[in-house]
Ligand SMILES: Nc1nc2c(c(=O)[nH]1)N(C=O)[C@@H](CNc1ccc(C(=O)N[C@@H](CCC(=O)O)C(=O)O)cc1)CN2
């Protein structure tokens with residue numbers, strides 16, 4: 601079966617698994633992933649450094665705590681702005697994110713353009729599943745496939761996932777962009793020799 605046809609059943613399986621995770625379990629796992637990600641990103645002060653994150657909605661590996669802690673460490677945080685074309689806006693501390701399209705929390709803007717991702721030294725992307733060979737299965741809009749080519753040369757792509765969502769490989773197509781680091785609730789893995 602073609603990779604594109606194999607993606608949807610895996611998306612459905614992971615969504616089903618995620619729907620069974622209790623709020624308590626999400627909170628524990630999110631705290632663990634946040635700790636590991638902060639350890640990776642914050643050996644030095646973050647002042648002025650830029651990270652592109654996603655604003656998680658309920659039922660995805662959470663980022664609220666990570667956003668709060670990185671902002672406190674002085675990082676500047678880019679978040680997706682969901683408009684007709686992919687866009688980014690700065691997270692502004694103290695300014696609440698408002699649920700937008702598909703319930704995804706969004707910053708108020710202004711939009712900085714799709715290529716603002718080039719300001720980031722690391723991109724934390726959402727995924728439904730990830731392969732240890734660097735393959736990534738997203739929600740299916742192709743949003744990150746469109747923006748990741750604009751990232752700074754050498755900028756790492758990190759995904760937050762649940763242990764159950766890590767496989768040897770996941771179905772991928774030529775446009776899919778590889779992952780460098782996988783953070784789950786129990787492990788941090790550097791892939792692709794990075
Ligand atoms: N929190 C978060 N932000 C993100 C993503 C994401 O997966 N999660 N994206 C990752 O690329 C981009 C947005 N792409 C998305 C693509 C599809 C759906 C989605 O849930 N689609 C539903 C239909 C929703 C509706 O029409 O209201 C679906 O396919 O069932 C969500 C986000 C950028 N920001």
Ligand SMILES: Nc1ncnc2c1ncn2[C@@H]1O[C@H](COP(=O)(O)OP(=O)(O)OP(=O)(O)O)[C@@H](O)[C@H]1O
Pocket residue numbers: 607726736737738739740741742743744745746773775776
């Ligand atoms: N660079 C691109 N430009 C235009 N369309 C693209 C690009 N990359 C992917 N697409 C299209 O987007 C659709 C979804 O792709 P795919 O299934 O790989 O999404 P995904 O990686 O799971 O989602 P996301 O990147 O949003 O997390 C496909 O129809 C694909 O052809």
